[in-house]
Amino acid sequence: MSSEKHVMALFEDDVRAASAVEGLDGYPWKLERVHSPIPSDKILHALKAKKSKVGYYTLAGGIIGFFSGIGLAIYTAVEWHLIMSGKPVVAWIPFLIVGFEFTILFAVFGNVLGLLFQTDLPEFKSLDVYDERCSGEHFGLLASCAEGQEKQLMDYFQGKGGEAKLI
Amino acid sequence: MPGMTYAQIEQTVLDTLRPARLKYWAVVALVFLGLLAGAACWAYQIAVGIGVGGHNIPVVWGTYLINFVFWVGIAHSGTLISAILYLFRAGWRTPIARAAETMTVFAVCIAGLFPFIHLGRVWMVYYMLPYPNERTLWPNFQSPLVFDMVAISTYLTVSSLFWYTGMLPDLATVRDRATGLRKKIYQIISLGWTGRYEQWRHYSRAYLFFAALATPLVISVHSVVSWDFALGIMPGWHSTLFAPYFVAGAIHSGLAMVLTLIIPLRRIFHYEEIINEHILDNVAKTIILTGLIVGYAYVVEYFLAWYSNNIVEQESFRWRAFGHYSPEFWIMVICNSVVPLLFFFRRARRSIPWLFTISILINIGMWYERFVIIIGGPAHDFMPNAWGLYSPSIIEYGILMGSFCLFFFLFLLFVKHLPSVSITELKEGVHRGGSHVL
Numbered sequence: 001m002s003s004e005k006h007v008m009a010l011f012e013d014d015v016r017a018a019s020a021v022e023g024l025d026g027y028p029w030k031l032e033r034v035h036s037p038i039p040s041d042k043i044l045h046a047l048k049a050k051k052s053k054v055g056y057y058t059l060a061g062g063i064i065g066f067f068s069g070i071g072l073a074i075y076t077a078v079e080w081h082l083i084m085s086g087k088p089v090v091a092w093i094p095f096l097i098v099g100f101e102f103t104i105l106f107a108v109f110g111n112v113l114g115l116l117f118q119t120d121l122p123e124f125k126s127l128d129v130y131d132e133r134c135s136g137e138h139f140g141l142l143a144s145c146a147e148g149q150e151k152q153l154m155d156y157f158q159g160k161g162g163e164a165k166l167i
Numbered sequence: 168m169p170g171m172t173y174a175q176i177e178q179t180v181l182d183t184l185r186p187a188r189l190k191y192w193a194v195v196a197l198v199f200l201g202l203l204a205g206a207a208c209w210a211y212q213i214a215v216g217i218g219v220g221g222h223n224i225p226v227v228w229g230t231y232l233i234n235f236v237f238w239v240g241i242a243h244s245g246t247l248i249s250a251i252l253y254l255f256r257a258g259w260r261t262p263i264a265r266a267a268e269t270m271t272v273f274a275v276c277i278a279g280l281f282p283f284i285h286l287g288r289v290w291m292v293y294y295m296l297p298y299p300n301e302r303t304l305w306p307n308f309q310s311p312l313v314f315d316m317v318a319i320s321t322y323l324t325v326s327s328l329f330w331y332t333g334m335l336p337d338l339a340t341v342r343d344r345a346t347g348l349r350k351k352i353y354q355i356i357s358l359g360w361t362g363r364y365e366q367w368r369h370y371s372r373a374y375l376f377f378a379a380l381a382t383p384l385v386i387s388v389h390s391v392v393s394w395d396f397a398l399g400i401m402p403g404w405h406s407t408l409f410a411p412y413f414v415a416g417a418i419h420s421g422l423a424m425v426l427t428l429i430i431p432l433r434r435i436f437h438y439e440e441i442i443n444e445h446i447l448d449n450v451a452k453t454i455i456l457t458g459l460i461v462g463y464a465y466v467v468e469y470f471l472a473w474y475s476n477n478i479v480e481q482e483s484f485r486w487r488a489f490g491h492y493s494p495e496f497w498i499m500v501i502c503n504s505v506v507p508l509l510f511f512f513r514r515a516r517r518s519i520p521w522l523f524t525i526s527i528l529i530n531i532g533m534w535y536e537r538f539v540i541i542i543g544g545p546a547h548d549f550m551p552n553a554w555g556l557y558s559p560s561i562i563e564y565g566i567l568m569g570s571f572c573l574f575f576f577l578f579l580l581f582v583k584h585l586p587s588v589s590i591t592e593l594k595e596g597v598h599r600g601g602s603h604v605l
Contacts, residue, residue: 076305
């Protein structure tokens with residue numbers, strides 16, 4: 001049986017929220033999640049977040065797309081094997097256009113898949129422990145602590161200018 | 168909108184999603200009737216045959232191709248506003264980006280319908296798909312028409328994903344303020360977005376990549392559309408100028424349509440504080456730029472015809488200005504190149520009636536531009552004995568009207584069911600100090 005308790009704190013601005021995030025370093029409490037209505041550089045900096053890896057998915061998608069487009073055009077031309085408008089059967093310049101469009105298409109597919117994989121979307125469980133004001137004007141911090149430390153944790157958040165509640 | 172709080176922004180946008188009044192449904196019903204009339208015309212064409220249109224030899228591409236190019240063009244400004252201006256950090260794009268992106272998605276869908284309509288035997292559409300078959304008959308990937316199919320499908324997919332991804336945080340905001348069934352629906356379509364920092368971290372990056380990928384795509388798509396013509400040897404079509412000329416024209420018409428849509432939108436939904444005069448002013452200034460580029464292209468086309476010393480080309484352009492379709496040509500020149508110059512006057516840029524009227528005139532002018540290009544070339548090509556004229560039939564006019572009704576029908580449904588202005592980006596603007604009004 002878990003003895004962990006969760007406290008949600010809401011801040012009216014990202015400066016105080018970021019300060020509360022940074023201040024948690026010196027305590028035995030664990031920051032579970034941070035919610036915000038807008039992306040905040042201050043919070044990302046406080047969390048020491050690494051650069052997103054979505055770009056690798058995008059790049060992989062683009063490379064796959066380029067070769068798929070060119071490959072499809074070459075394959076169909078070789079299968080059909082008719083000289084069109086005096087151009088060679090495998091005509092690179094027109095096929096590059098197909099390759100380009102496929103590059104963009106698959107790069108975007110990679111981008112979306114990367115976003116979904118990295119963010120675990122769709123995901124509805126988080127909504128159970130979520131304050132709807134976080135999509136409005138508030139920046140929310142969800143932290144966990146050992147049983148008996150809830151009061152201290154709530155006091156900490158209130159001291160940082162937030163509104164704290166036990167979940 | 169300096170001085171607006173997050174709550175005020177949210178409330179203004181969410182108010183647009185309240186149950187609609189009878190007047191709204193009356194307008195929806197009216198455009199739906201227009202849409203049905205257009206669909207009936209198409210059904211009649213399917214039943215009787217493609218001959219019910221005005222197409223003939225030599226003018227085999229009539230209004231269906233005009234409408235196709237027109238709607239693809241309309242679709243371009245959405246990506247200009249949401250992707251290119253995003254990369255340039257033009258803050259004024261924020262309040263109109265969602266409406267423009269939506270316009271893009273609907274316009275590409277409608278554009279995509281026209282090749283189907285023009286097929287006549289629409290049930291044969293699968294011939295365009297690259298699939299193995301016993302005759303080894305594949306689409307010809309050396310043809311600009313196949314480039315076009317690939318480019319338009321890519322553009323539709325990319326712009327739809329861009330639009331939906333950009334809307335995720337806003338859908339979550341709507342979900343959090345909704346109740347009952349609406350809440351459940353928005354919960355599903357928002358994919359459970361909660362604004363966790365991991366989500367924002369990856370989302371911001373992905374959005375940037377979206378913008379970076381959409382920018383070359385938007386330029387390539389209308390270039391490819393222009394090659395449908397430029398890769399043919401038809402006088403008036405066979406020009407290397409076509410790609411930049413078409414791209415500029417597309418953005419020109421798209422920006423005009425943005426004005427046509429957002430001017431009533433801001434009035435009906437009380438967006439005056441969000442879509443303020445500065446934003447309309449900036450759209451008008453951008454229209455001056457695109458209008459000048461389009462005007463320059465018109466002049467250069469004539470210069471090239473003269474400089475080429477090709478008598479067929481010269482005759483084609485003489486006929487364009489003084490021949491049977493000269494009224495259409497002069498409508499095109501005046502509406503697209505002369506009328507937008509009125510925006511040099513601040514009073515015109517700041518006057519809603521002027522902005523709205525000029526936007527409508529540009530839309531008309533851009534439709535006629537496609538008419539002049541698509542009809543004018545084949546109607547007066549190399550051989551005088553093959554010259555011919557074309558005029559659209561009532562069925563084609565019906566389908567044209569139906570396409571406009573479909574566009575407005577979809578847009579009307581959108582503004583009442585999804586946030587028509589990006590709540591999140593406006594909040595970011597306020598967070599940074601209201602930079603979007605720059």
